[in-house]
Amino acid sequence: MDLKGKTVIVTGSSRGIGEAIAEAYAKRGANIVLNARKPIAEEKVAHLESYGVTVKTLLGDVSDFETAKEIVSQAKELFGSVDVLVNNAGITRDKLIMRMDEEDFDATYQVNLKGTFNMIRHALPLMLKQRAGSIINISSVVGETGNTGQANYAASKAGIIGLTKSVAREAATRGITCNAIAPGFIETEMTDVLSEKIQEQMLTQIPLKRFGKAEEVANTAVFLSENSYITGQTISVNGGMYM
Numbered sequence: 001m002d003l004k005g006k007t008v009i010v011t012g013s014s015r016g017i018g019e020a021i022a023e024a025y026a027k028r029g030a031n032i033v034l035n036a037r038k039p040i041a042e043e044k045v046a047h048l049e050s051y052g053v054t055v056k057t058l059l060g061d062v063s064d065f066e067t068a069k070e071i072v073s074q075a076k077e078l079f080g081s082v083d084v085l086v087n088n089a090g091i092t093r094d095k096l097i098m099r100m101d102e103e104d105f106d107a108t109y110q111v112n113l114k115g116t117f118n119m120i121r122h123a124l125p126l127m128l129k130q131r132a133g134s135i136i137n138i139s140s141v142v143g144e145t146g147n148t149g150q151a152n153y154a155a156s157k158a159g160i161i162g163l164t165k166s167v168a169r170e171a172a173t174r175g176i177t178c179n180a181i182a183p184g185f186i187e188t189e190m191t192d193v194l195s196e197k198i199q200e201q202m203l204t205q206i207p208l209k210r211f212g213k214a215e216e217v218a219n220t221a222v223f224l225s226e227n228s229y230i231t232g233q234t235i236s237v238n239g240g241m242y243m
Contacts, residue, residue, distance in 0.1 A: 001084075001132070001225055001226055001228060003028040003029060003030045003084070003222070003226065005029060005030070005031070006030045006081070006083035006084060007030070007033065007075060007083050008030045008083065008084040008086065008225075009033040009072070009075055009082060009084070009086065009119070009123070010032065010033070010035065010086045010088055011035045011062050011086065011087055011088050011089035011115070012036060012089030012090060013034045013035055013036060013040070013088065014034070014036035014038065014041075014044070016188040017088060017138065017188065017214045017217050017218070018036075018086075018088040018089070020214035020215050020217065021086050021221050022034060022048060023047070023048060024219055024222045025084065025086075025222060025225075026048045026051040026055070028222060029053060030083075030084070031053050031055070031056075032048055032054075032056070033056050033071075033078070033079075034048075034057045034058070035057075035059070035060065036089075037059065037060070039059065040057050040059075045057060056079075058071045058074050061111075061115075062089050062115035062118055062119055063115045063118070065118050065121075067118075068115070068119050068121070069118075071119070071122075072119065072122040072123050072126070076126055081126070081130060082126045082133070083127075083133055083134065084134045084136070084225050085120065085123045085133070085134075085135045085136070086136045086138070086221055087115070087119050087120070087135070087136070087137045089115050090111060090112045090115075090138065090156075090157075091107065091108060091111045093107055093153070094153065097151045104152055105151075105152040105155075108152040108153055108156050109152065109155070109159075112160065113156040113157075113163070116163060120137075120167055120178075123135070124167070124171060127171070127174070127176050131174045131175050133175075133177075134177050135164075135171075135177070135178040136178075136180070136181060136221045136225065137160050137163065137164050137179070137181070138181055138183070138217075139157045139158075139160040139164075139180045139181065139182040140157040140182055140183060141183065141236065142154045143159075143160065144158070144182055144242050161180050161182075164179060164180040164232065165232045169232065175228070177224070177225075177227075177228060177230060179230060179231060179232065179235065180234040180235070181220050181234070181236075182234050182242075183217050183238065184206065184236070184238025184242070185202050185206065185211045185239075185241070186212045186237075187212065187214065191211060199211075206240060206241045207239060207241070208240055209239075210239065212238070212239055216237055217237050220235055
C-alpha cells in the first residue's frame with residue numbers, strides 16, 4: 001500500500017510506541033487520527049503536522065464498544081476512508097495471580113483484547129467495502145512466553161495473536177491484511193522508571209544486549225502496511241529474547 005494520503009488510526013498514541021507509530025506513518029505522508037483517553041499535547045500534534053499531513057485527535061476509551069464505533073465513524077467522516085488501523089492501546093495491572101482480583105483481570109482484558117476487537121469490528125466493514133486495508137495489532141513477547149505477575153496481560157496479548165490470525169483469514173478475500181507485532185523490552189517511559197538493577201536483569205535475557213527503540217516497532221508497522229502479501233503473521237521485535 002502506498003501510504004501517501006491514506007488515513008491511519010493509531011489507538012493509544014499519546015506517548016511511547018503509539019506516538020512513534022503515528023510519526024512513522026506521518027513521515028510516509030499519511031493523515032493521522034490520534035486516539036487516547038486523555039488530551040494529547042498540542043505540540044505533539046503540531047510536530048506530526050510538520051510533515052505536511054493532516055492530524056486529528058479523537059479521544060475515547062476503545063474498551064467501550066460504542067466509543068470505538070464513534071472513533072471509526074468520525075475518522076471516516078473527516079477523511080473519507082480508514083486505510084490503516086493500528087491497535088496499540090493497552091494497560092497493565094501486574095500482580096501475582098494469587099493476589100490478582102477480578103477487576104485487575106477484567107480491566108486488562110477490556111482494554112487490550114476487547115478494545116482491539118472493538119476497533120476492528122467497526123473499521124473492517126469500511127475496509128471490506130474499499131477492498132483494501134491494513135490492520136496492525138500490538139501484542140507482546142509476554143503473549144508468547146507468559147510472565148510471572150502478568151497472567152492478565154499475557155492472556156490479553158496472546159488473545160490478540162489469535163484474533164489477528166482469525167481476522168486475517170476472514171478479510172483476505174478482499175485484499176485486507178491483518179498482522180501482529182510482539183515487542184520485547186522497548187525504551188519507553190515505563191522502562192525508564194525501572195531501577196538499574198532490574199534493567200540489568202532484563203538485559204541478560206536479550207541476546208542483542210539492549211532494549212529496543214519505539215521507532216523500531218513503528219517501522220515494522222509501516223513495513224507491514226506497505227507489504228500486501230504478508231498477513232496473519234506475528235512479527236517479533238525483541239532483540240532475540242524469544243525465538
